[in-house]
Amino acid sequence: MLFKRVLIANRGEIAIRVIRCCRELGIETIAVYSDVDRNSAHVLLADRAYMIGPGPSKESYLNVDKILAVARECGADAIHPGYGFMSENADFARRVEAAGINFIGPTPENIVAMGDKLSSRELMKAAGVPTVPGSDGIIRDIEHAQNEAERIGYPVMIKASAGGGGKGIRVAFSPSELPSAFRTCQSEGRNYFGDDRVFIERFIQNPKHIEIQVFGDKHGNVVHLFERECSMQRRNQKILEESPSISVPQAVREEMGRVAVKAAKAIDYVGAGTIEFIFDNKTKEFFFMEMNTRLQVEHPITEMVTGVDLVQEQLFVAAGRKLSFKQADITQKGHSIELRICAEDPVNFTPSPGKIRRCRLPQGPFVRVDGYAYPGYEIPIYYDPMIAKLIVWGHTREECIHRLKRALAETMLTGVKSNLVLHKNILEHPVFLDGSYTTQFIEQEIKGKKQRQLFMFVDEHVFLISAAISAYKDSKLRDVSNFNLASRWKDVGRKTSLRV
Numbered sequence: 001m002l003f004k005r006v007l008i009a010n011r012g013e014i015a016i017r018v019i020r021c022c023r024e025l026g027i028e029t030i031a032v033y034s035d036v037d038r039n040s041a042h043v044l045l046a047d048r049a050y051m052i053g054p055g056p057s058k059e060s061y062l063n064v065d066k067i068l069a070v071a072r073e074c075g076a077d078a079i080h081p082g083y084g085f086m087s088e089n090a091d092f093a094r095r096v097e098a099a100g101i102n103f104i105g106p107t108p109e110n111i112v113a114m115g116d117k118l119s120s121r122e123l124m125k126a127a128g129v130p131t132v133p134g135s136d137g138i139i140r141d142i143e144h145a146q147n148e149a150e151r152i153g154y155p156v157m158i159k160a161s162a163g164g165g166g167k168g169i170r171v172a173f174s175p176s177e178l179p180s181a182f183r184t185c186q187s188e189g190r191n192y193f194g195d196d197r198v199f200i201e202r203f204i205q206n207p208k209h210i211e212i213q214v215f216g217d218k219h220g221n222v223v224h225l226f227e228r229e230c231s232m233q234r235r236n237q238k239i240l241e242e243s244p245s246i247s248v249p250q251a252v253r254e255e256m257g258r259v260a261v262k263a264a265k266a267i268d269y270v271g272a273g274t275i276e277f278i279f280d281n282k283t284k285e286f287f288f289m290e291m292n293t294r295l296q297v298e299h300p301i302t303e304m305v306t307g308v309d310l311v312q313e314q315l316f317v318a319a320g321r322k323l324s325f326k327q328a329d330i331t332q333k334g335h336s337i338e339l340r341i342c343a344e345d346p347v348n349f350t351p352s353p354g355k356i357r358r359c360r361l362p363q364g365p366f367v368r369v370d371g372y373a374y375p376g377y378e379i380p381i382y383y384d385p386m387i388a389k390l391i392v393w394g395h396t397r398e399e400c401i402h403r404l405k406r407a408l409a410e411t412m413l414t415g416v417k418s419n420l421v422l423h424k425n426i427l428e429h430p431v432f433l434d435g436s437y438t439t440q441f442i443e444q445e446i447k448g449k450k451q452r453q454l455f456m457f458v459d460e461h462v463f464l465i466s467a468a469i470s471a472y473k474d475s476k477l478r479d480v481s482n483f484n485l486a487s488r489w490k491d492v493g494r495k496t497s498l499r500v
Contacts, residue, residue, distance in 0.1 A: 004028060015046075134200055295314065307333070357375065367391075
């Protein structure tokens with residue numbers, strides 16, 4: 001029997017995604033929100049909503065006591081953590097279960113097994129999953145780090161064992177860079193995650209980031225739903241994902257899927273999870289990097305190419321049902337790309353909170369937008385700057401890219417800075433178009449003075465266009481001949497190029 005009432009312990013677009021799925025299944029939804037999120041779309045869409053604290057995450061979305069108190073008060077029989085916040089917090093999952101409430105996610109044991117990069121790496125090695133050559137265990141001090149780096153060979157990557165989200169990762173290309181990188185990783189691990197343990201791996205230069213979606217149930221069944229390429233990153237954080245990867249040969253794709261299922265079965269995995277691999281595009285080798293024991297931000301592209309509703313399957317599995325599909329039932333059809341639309345400076349990637357003045361989202365066949373932005377909404381300073389995801393599907397990658405460019409042309413967001421123009425540049429770049437881009441693409445191909453000037457120029461004219469449209473609407477003129485809107489921006493198209 002499915003749940004009657006689900007509390008979503010999250011915010012923004014992922015909370016809305018879960019609310020929509022529950023509503024389609026006839027399940028009542030409970031939203032929680034901080035005081036700065038009282039006007040967020042997820043609050044308005046849920047059946048009921050409860051304020052749980054002030055803006056800072058530690059006082060609201062990370063406050064386990066308040067969330068559980070709301071769950072008890074409203075009679076929720078399940079909690080969906082979304083992603084981020086407490087989605088990979090084993091203690092939270094345990095407390096939810098101890099309260100007699102179903103946790104819609106993996107078991108606490110799954111989270112513990114894969115939550116630590118070092119221990120999960122050793123676990124995967126024991127299971128026969130290929131891992132990047134690196135140190136055996138933690139690095140004790142600088143001298144130990146120097147000895148291990150010499151053995152592995154430069155360049156090397158130093159990683160905080162508990163790191164994530166781009167924090168606690170540094171690369172040393174020479175012995176002189178190692179001490180600083182080591183100390184920085186220790187410091188970030190201690191400050192962000194309360195754990196200063198680090199280890200060292202061989203740094204694969206210009207790698208691709210390929211991940212495999214896996215799904216397990218409580219009856220021992222595990223399948224994979226093929227790969228997603230997540231190589232388009234800034235500061236070790238993804239901004240564009242696509243499926244399938246143009247770089248992975250079919251034989252390697254099948255092997256990666258087989259290995260991912262093997263990894264998930266090694267820990268009796270339950271629910272949605274992702275096995276992330278570093279992929280060497282030259283040798284076509286792949287190595288285990290980490291496992292995310294939750295739903296991924298980029299899950300919609302897997303849904304688009306497989307036709308499987310991953311959130312719905314999460315609910316089914318958490319309720320004790322067997323997977324509704326077998327491995328032979330899963331095929332890839334067509335191509336899908338997701339863009340993360342963020343309220344941030346498109347050059348230095350600093351967040352740009354503030355009030356949205358105008359917001360127009362694209363529509364049309366095979367276009368999907370998962371977001372929570374609307375005109376007049378005030379983007380808080382406390383949370384991730386991503387406000388929407390634009391996902392499209394096409395029969396081929398080329399068709400998908402053309403559709404995505406059309407959708408971007410229909411998208412408008414003013415009042416705050418955004419990375420829309422960055423995405424437009426990426427979609428025009430030959431290195432992206434031929435699929436050879438790597439995790440270093442932004443740093444090597446986009447970032448720089450030329451792009452800064454370009455972004456400033458385009459943003460200025462986008463603002464002028466928006467201002468002209470706003471002036472026209474505010475004028476309430478009935479006769480367009482008295483207000484020549486075209487004259488305000490007719491030269492923009494000739495002067496502005498969105499190409500790199």
